Amino acid sequence: MTSPFESLLPSTERALLHRIATAQSEGRAPSFVGAVARDGRHIWSGARSCVDGHAPDADTQYRIGSITKTFTAVLVLRLRDEGLLDLADPLEKHLPGTGVGEVTIAQLLGHSAGLAAEAPAPWWERTPGSLRPELSDVLGTRPLVHPVGRRHHYSNPGYTVLGSLIEAVRGESWEAVLRREIVEPLGLTRTTTQPQAPHARGWAVHPWADVMMPEPAEDLGLMAPAGQLWSSASDLCRFAGFLADGDDRVLGAESVREMRTPSVPPEAGEWESGYGLGLQVVRREGRTLIGHSGSLPGFVACFWVSVEEGVAAVALANATSGPLTGTVAADLPRIVADAEPRIPEPWRPMPEMDETLLELAGPWYWGTLGVGLKLVADRGLELYPLRGNGRGSRFRACGDGSWIGLDGYYAGETLTVVRRADGSLDHLDLGSFAFTREPYDPAADVPGGVDEGGWRGLPQ
Template sequence: MTSSFEALLPSTERALTHRIAVAQSEGRSPSFAAGLVREGTMAWFGSRTCVDGHAPDAGTQFRIGSITKVFTAVLVLRLRDEGLLGLDDPLEKHLKGTGVGEVTIAQLLGHTSGLAAETPSPWWERTPGTTRPELADVLGERPAVHPSGRLFHYSNPGYTLLGSLVEALRGVSWEEALRTEILEPLRLGRTTVSPVAPYAGGWAVHPWADVMMPEPSEDLGIMAPAGQLWSTVEDLCRFAAFLAEGDDRVLCRASVEEMRVPSAPPAAGDGEWGYGLGLQVWRSGGRTLIGHTGSLPGFVAGLWVSVEDGLAAVALANATSGPLTSAVAADLVRIVAEAEPRIPAPWRPLPEAEVDKELLALTGPWYWGTYAYGLRIGAGRSVTLEPLRGVGRRATFRALPEGGWIGLDGYYQGETLRVVRRPDGSVSHLDLGSFVFTREPYEQGDAVPGGVDEAGWRGL
């Protein structure tokens, strides 16, 4: 992502400015900063402040709280992609002696480990990390409050364990791994473990009076992977662009997309919320947003990406119970998506080198029983199978080197689609996870499981 602005319409810019002005005023935050990304480029920045002439700029640091967890998750996915761990591995395989080693790495990433939400007292966000120097101090005497793998239960200690896992497998500190593997490649030079001027101070605003007091800013120690980082609107906009597209220097597109897949149903009352592998998933206003929220004493933060719209937004404020930055960031995406909807790329035919006559012959209608489906081909020998009418199971499939295709989404995600041929080489049918798709519905002689009535089709 570049930092040069891709201009929005003046009316859109005014709507964005109005939204953050209302947020800062009604949320009673000393300062507020926000940015909008369109097609990978920062397209707008805005800020408000209670002190004339001292509004934060795009390079002013705020504390981002649990948005830190996304960075930690990326470090863990990198280890998986390098073959150093498996997501289904028990923690004990790589990090010994925690006492909760039976939980898997995927469960820790997706908050389905059953671990407690917080550490034992005192409140870890307002006390120094030296209060709990060891993992045993973070986990306490009763680390699990639910059976592992059964339900979503947000856990800050779980991400402390993941940070320690990174350190165990890399042989360096979590901070060093973060700097060399994510911050430097993505040019996030203003994202740091400790604040570096210029930065906003954290404040508590009195709930019933327009007065405030400073909040403590503690080094969280080994809890850092759960919420330590400071960052800026500009850096987080660049990070949001990475979460939309991936970057092979850090994490490939396929692995970033994997992070977005909900790992468990939302908890009761959470409605349209889900959680993937380090990313929150929110269905809001008819669009799917991926990203994360964050808070620590004195700060609240929100980062949301709408991949379909090519948009992302960041909102940062320096008040403990200040503006709802999560809702503001979502609103910024919505405002631009509605005022300046994404213009689709021109349709273009496939490159000549990708035109495969055998594959072309497979296009058109296929029948699963009497359900009509259509098969179309896309770039890179991919195919899409979708119902021609009514409700059905649609899926896109990626071509496999050894032949056939693997499902990428929907009911058939991970399932294999293959062509079955007759002895003479002609196509008999498609096999999709044992489901047979034929060219005609229940045609005599076709490979229909259970056979076809010899009398064929008939009237009443």
């Protein structure tokens, strides 16, 4: 069957191009590229340039700065999934001698390790990485500026340390691991550590005059895992699709879902944004978007994905400041999703029916609160309140007759079925809460027991 999104409507394409053109003009960018993917497939790209007839395309490389961190985070999660480390491990266990060995790998991934935002002077983004040959040169004499684990504080040195961790555990360079474990399996042919033609040149545009100056493009050395990569709009669309759905050749769906989950509380006043494990999480006009922004002198970049709507967008520009790539990358999915809403998949019955699971479906009661329990694909369950707001979660089957919560209040909690001696259902145990078929069912094993007098009215 042909996908309904083989191409966009002309009116949608014009709205997208208008957004790109406005961003290039108002942001005074030498060039600006935007691209959109839907359900993992690149469906649109557009560009504007200050040079007539020389607009870049979706395969033109731009430097993507801190989007590199998301790639580095994927490599760390791969090590975890292979059992080579635990995110709760202190850094010292795998990379001794840094001076910040008490911080955990998870804290480094989520920027809650308390490390400084930048490396010591001189400005690392505009100077050769050879000036910082050792981790001590990157971390400096005062690497910790906040108590460990207490707050979110974005840290470029933190991801430098993670790159060195990857090298220590794998026994080879971060670049080689990146190429073998992400770039090649996902077919990211335009994602490299050094620019490959065709690529944009980085420029600084004067804030008070329409003139510009070339920016240096330095090799960042040890700090490469924090911001070295060059990529294209088409490659980043493909990478964004991977972060929405997972790919067992690189990282499974459960692990990319973990990356998208906020790991620490947001900064005060920023309740609409958070940070997972190498991914930013934001709310924009009722949509949850995951992705990352990036900048280096001469370049700004951003990609956002609406996982729920299956739409991803990329925005790239070659100016040090001015173009609002983050805003544009958030606007493009909105334009597509509002103009051409996702068409739901056809309803289909389950391929097979399990009588023991069907027995669990229907209403249950936590005390007097009614909830529904619905069967979903792959022997999963979905719990939801029958009235108003309440606690709900999706559950994944564990294979041993229990289920694990995936989201909401019961994320990580275990749901088990408790049966009587004759095999009949007694109650569901969910994190010690008993759910019974009737409100405070006297026939069930309700913690604290049920009053012998049962339900009653108000005496007159």
